[in-house]
Amino acid sequence: QVQLVESGGGLVQPGGSLRLSCAASGTIFSISAMGWYRQAPGKQRELVARITIGSTNYADSVKGRFTISRDNARNTVYLQMNSLKPEDTAVYYCNKDPPAGTWGQGTQVIVSS
Numbered sequence: 001q002v003q004l005v006e007s008g009g010g011l012v013q014p015g016g017s018l019r020l021s022c023a024a025s026g027t028i029f030s031i032s033a034m035g036w037y038r039q040a041p042g043k044q045r046e047l048v049a050r051i052t053i054g055s056t057n058y059a060d061s062v063k064g065r066f067t068i069s070r071d072n073a074r075n076t077v078y079l080q081m082n083s084l085k086p087e088d089t090a091v092y093y094c095n096k097d098p099p100a101g102t103w104g105q106g107t108q109v110i111v112s113s
Contacts, residue, residue, distance in 0.1 A: 003102035011108030020079040022094030030072040035097035038090035
């Protein structure tokens, strides 16, 4: 059973930065492709960044602003978010890519002045 705990969200002004963390357990983390997803109000959940053993990929909407990374020793995946925009406001989740098991509670990111 995969368990995922996201943290690091909050309220930030446009142009600001946040770093999200996701602690994973119950999975062979080091060989899993992991992703950060987000769900804005009234919209479907979307994958914004993924990381495998040797590569990273980003949605066009966040490319150049977000950076996904992982620490296999800590079973943790991170999402560094810079130059935040109001349209980045959403609940952010991590999961495998493709998703598996139960989603965590997510962490709320609000970008507003």
